[in-house]
Amino acid sequence: MxxxxxxxxxxxxxxxxxxxxxxxxxxxxxxxxxxxxxxxxxxxxxxxxxxxxxxxxxxxxxxxxxxxxxxxxxxxxxxxxxxxxxxxxxxxxxxxxxxxxxxxxxxxxxxxxxxxxxxxxxxxxxxxxxxxxxxxxxxxxxxxGGMRVGVSSRLVKQALADFGGKDVTEIEELWHGLTPPYLPLFAWLDGRTEKPVNLAAAPFRPVMLATPTDAEELTRYDPKDYLAEWKWDGIRVQVTAEGNARRIYSRTGDDISGAFPDLLEAMDFEGSIDGELLVGWPEGGAIRTGRFSDLQQRLNRKAVPAKLQAKYPAFVRAYDLLQSGDRDLRSLAFEDRRRHLEDFVAGVPADRFDLSPLLAFSSWEDVAERRNDPPDPVIEGLMLKRRDGAYVPGRPKGPWFKWKRDPRLVDAVLMYAQRGHGKRSSFYSDYTFGVWTGPMDDPQLVPVGKAYFGFTDEELKQIDKYVRDNTVERFGPVRSVRAEPDHGLVVEVAFEGLNRSARHKSGVAMRFPRISRLRWDKPPFEADRLETLEAMLD
Structure with missing residues (x-):
C-alpha cells in the first residue's frame, strides 16, 4: 500500500x-x-x-x-x-x-x-x-474512486505502452475486453506471453485527430488536395455495431453507451462510424440541430428517462467510416472512405444518422469566408482533410486540420469564488462572473459563466488575496465577493459559444469560458452589459 x-x-x-x-x-x-x-x-x-x-x-x-x-x-x-x-x-x-x-x-x-x-x-x-x-x-x-491526480485514462494507456514497449493504439484496442487486475495484459507487456486476444465485442478503434491551423499556415498547402466540412459543436464519438454488440465510445475510448439507449436501438448495422454526437429533431427531410446546452441534458447520466430521450433525441452526424461489415476501411484514402460512408449512411435510420456535408471551395480565401459566416450557430469552425489521407490514429500533422472560429471576448465582473481541489484546495480558484443589466443608473450583476483556468499561478495568488480581502458573504466553501459599479475586479473572459439557458438568471450560458486576462485597470461600471451577449446570441 x-x-x-x-x-x-x-x-x-x-x-x-x-x-x-x-x-x-x-x-x-x-x-x-x-x-x-x-x-x-x-x-x-x-x-x-x-x-x-x-x-x-x-x-x-x-x-x-x-x-x-x-x-x-x-x-x-x-x-x-x-x-x-x-x-x-x-x-x-x-x-x-x-x-x-x-x-x-x-x-x-x-x-x-x-x-x-x-x-x-x-x-x-x-x-x-x-x-x-x-x-x-x-x-x-x-x-x-475519487482520483484527482491529473492523470487521464489516455495517459495511463500511454504509460502502459511505454512500460511494455508497445504502441498505445494496441492498448486502446484491447482495453474494453480487459478487466482488473489486467493479468493477461501485464503478462504480454512483461514479454511472458503473446498479445491477448481482443475479447471486446464491438471494440474501440483509436481515433484520428486534427491539428489546429490558421490562415498563414494554410498557405503552405495546395487547396486542391483537401476537402472541407463543418466542425459541429457536439462531442466526437465512435459508434460501433458488430454481431449482437453495440457500443458508443467517446474520443478517448470511454464507453458512454448507457447514456444514449435511443441511439443504441437505432444501430441496426454492421460497422463503425466516426462522427459528432448531437441532439436534433427531424424537420423537412433533414435534422434540425440543437445547441450544446441541449446535448448537456443527456451527458454524464447512468440512466436516462424516456421523457428526456423524447425531449432531446440523440443522433450522429457522420464524418467517416472505419469499418463496413467485416472490411476495415482505415487504410483507404479519405475520398474513398467518404464514398463508402455516403452509401452506408443511406441505409441507416435517417432520424438518428445523417451525413456531414462537404463544402465547395476553390481557394483558402473561400474557406476563410465560410469559416467567418457559418450557416448554423452549432458550428464552431471548419475541418480540412486531405483527399488521399488514410485514417491514422493520433494527431499526425498534415492530413487533417481544424480551423475554429475566433473566441469571443467580454469584460465581466467577479461575483463568487470557490475553493479548488488538490493542490488548489487552499486557494479560491473557481470563479463565477457576471455582466450588468437593468437601468443604467441602477445596474445589477447577473451571472453568465464560471471559469477555473486561463491565469498563471502568480495571478491565482493575486485573485485569492482579492477574494479574501473583499468577501461580503460566505456559503460553505463559496465566498460572495464585493462587486459594485465602483468597486470590483474585472476579468476579460474568452469563450467559444453562447447558448440560451432557462437555468441561468441572465438567460444565457457560455461555452468553454476561460479567464483571458485580469483587468485591474478597468472600473467595474465599464464591464459589458447583458445586451452585448444577447446581440452575440442573436
Missing part, C-alpha cells in the same frame, strides 16, 4: 506530463501483480467497490471526531479523503509496527469485493487505524 500512496502523492505534485508517465512506468515495473493492475484500474476509475460509499466514510469519522470539527475541517480542505486522512486519530506507535507494510492493494480490494455492506465499514475502520496519514489518503481514494 505504501508504494501506491507514494505514487499518488507524487502524481499530485508533478505538473509535467512526461514526469507523470515516468512515475507510472516505474510503478508498473516495481509492483507485482495483481497490485499494479488494481492500482491502474483505480486511477482510470475502472475499479468499482460497491460495499463502500462516501457517506459511510463520513459516518465512520464522525464516530471518532467531533462532527462540528469535522464539518469545519471538510469545509476548509474541500476533499473528503484528504480531510479524513488528516483528522483521523492516529494510534500510538509507528505505522510499520501496526502492520501497515503488510497491507496490499489486492488484500483491500479482494476483501471489499467479498464483504457485505455491514462488513465493509469494519474493514475500512481497521485499515484506517493501522495506516499513517499518507496511507489513509491512498486507501480512501482507492476505495471511493
Amino acid at each position: 505504501k508504494p501506491f500512496a507514494e505514487l499518488l502523492d507524487r502524481l499530485v505534485l508533478t505538473p509535467s506530463r512526461n514526469a507523470k508517465l515516468k512515475l507510472l512506468v516505474d510503478y508498473c515495473a516495481a509492483t507485482p501483480d495483481p497490485d499494479r493492475g488494481y492500482a491502474i484500474a483505480a486511477i482510470t476509475r475502472d475499479l468499482d467497490i460497491l460495499s463502500v460509499k462516501p457517506a459511510m466514510i463520513r459516518r465512520l469519522v464522525e464516530e471518532r471526531v467531533d462532527p462540528v470539527l469535522f464539518g469545519y475541517s471538510y469545509d476548509f480542505v474541500g476533499d473528503l479523503a484528504e480531510t479524513v486522512s488528516l483528522i483521523w486519530p492516529t494510534p500510538h506507535g509507528r505505522a510499520e509496527d501496526r502492520g501497515a507494510d503488510d497491507l496490499t492493494i489486492s488484500t483491500i480490494v479482494e476483501a471489499l469485493h467479498s464483504a457485505s455492506r455491514s462488513d465493509g465499514p469494519k474493514l475500512v475502520e481497521g485499515w484506517l487505524d493501522i495506516l499513517d496519514s499518507q496511507g489513509r489518503y491512498a486507501l480512501l481514494k482507492l476505495i471511493t
Whole structure:
C-alpha cells in the first residue's frame, strides 16, 4: 500500500506530463501483480467497490471526531479523503509496527469485493487505524474512486505502452475486453506471453485527430488536395455495431453507451462510424440541430428517462467510416472512405444518422469566408482533410486540420469564488462572473459563466488575496465577493459559444469560458452589459 500512496502523492505534485508517465512506468515495473493492475484500474476509475460509499466514510469519522470539527475541517480542505486522512486519530506507535507494510492493494480490494455492506465499514475502520496519514489518503481514494491526480485514462494507456514497449493504439484496442487486475495484459507487456486476444465485442478503434491551423499556415498547402466540412459543436464519438454488440465510445475510448439507449436501438448495422454526437429533431427531410446546452441534458447520466430521450433525441452526424461489415476501411484514402460512408449512411435510420456535408471551395480565401459566416450557430469552425489521407490514429500533422472560429471576448465582473481541489484546495480558484443589466443608473450583476483556468499561478495568488480581502458573504466553501459599479475586479473572459439557458438568471450560458486576462485597470461600471451577449446570441 505504501508504494501506491507514494505514487499518488507524487502524481499530485508533478505538473509535467512526461514526469507523470515516468512515475507510472516505474510503478508498473516495481509492483507485482495483481497490485499494479488494481492500482491502474483505480486511477482510470475502472475499479468499482460497491460495499463502500462516501457517506459511510463520513459516518465512520464522525464516530471518532467531533462532527462540528469535522464539518469545519471538510469545509476548509474541500476533499473528503484528504480531510479524513488528516483528522483521523492516529494510534500510538509507528505505522510499520501496526502492520501497515503488510497491507496490499489486492488484500483491500479482494476483501471489499467479498464483504457485505455491514462488513465493509469494519474493514475500512481497521485499515484506517493501522495506516499513517499518507496511507489513509491512498486507501480512501482507492476505495471511493475519487482520483484527482491529473492523470487521464489516455495517459495511463500511454504509460502502459511505454512500460511494455508497445504502441498505445494496441492498448486502446484491447482495453474494453480487459478487466482488473489486467493479468493477461501485464503478462504480454512483461514479454511472458503473446498479445491477448481482443475479447471486446464491438471494440474501440483509436481515433484520428486534427491539428489546429490558421490562415498563414494554410498557405503552405495546395487547396486542391483537401476537402472541407463543418466542425459541429457536439462531442466526437465512435459508434460501433458488430454481431449482437453495440457500443458508443467517446474520443478517448470511454464507453458512454448507457447514456444514449435511443441511439443504441437505432444501430441496426454492421460497422463503425466516426462522427459528432448531437441532439436534433427531424424537420423537412433533414435534422434540425440543437445547441450544446441541449446535448448537456443527456451527458454524464447512468440512466436516462424516456421523457428526456423524447425531449432531446440523440443522433450522429457522420464524418467517416472505419469499418463496413467485416472490411476495415482505415487504410483507404479519405475520398474513398467518404464514398463508402455516403452509401452506408443511406441505409441507416435517417432520424438518428445523417451525413456531414462537404463544402465547395476553390481557394483558402473561400474557406476563410465560410469559416467567418457559418450557416448554423452549432458550428464552431471548419475541418480540412486531405483527399488521399488514410485514417491514422493520433494527431499526425498534415492530413487533417481544424480551423475554429475566433473566441469571443467580454469584460465581466467577479461575483463568487470557490475553493479548488488538490493542490488548489487552499486557494479560491473557481470563479463565477457576471455582466450588468437593468437601468443604467441602477445596474445589477447577473451571472453568465464560471471559469477555473486561463491565469498563471502568480495571478491565482493575486485573485485569492482579492477574494479574501473583499468577501461580503460566505456559503460553505463559496465566498460572495464585493462587486459594485465602483468597486470590483474585472476579468476579460474568452469563450467559444453562447447558448440560451432557462437555468441561468441572465438567460444565457457560455461555452468553454476561460479567464483571458485580469483587468485591474478597468472600473467595474465599464464591464459589458447583458445586451452585448444577447446581440452575440442573436
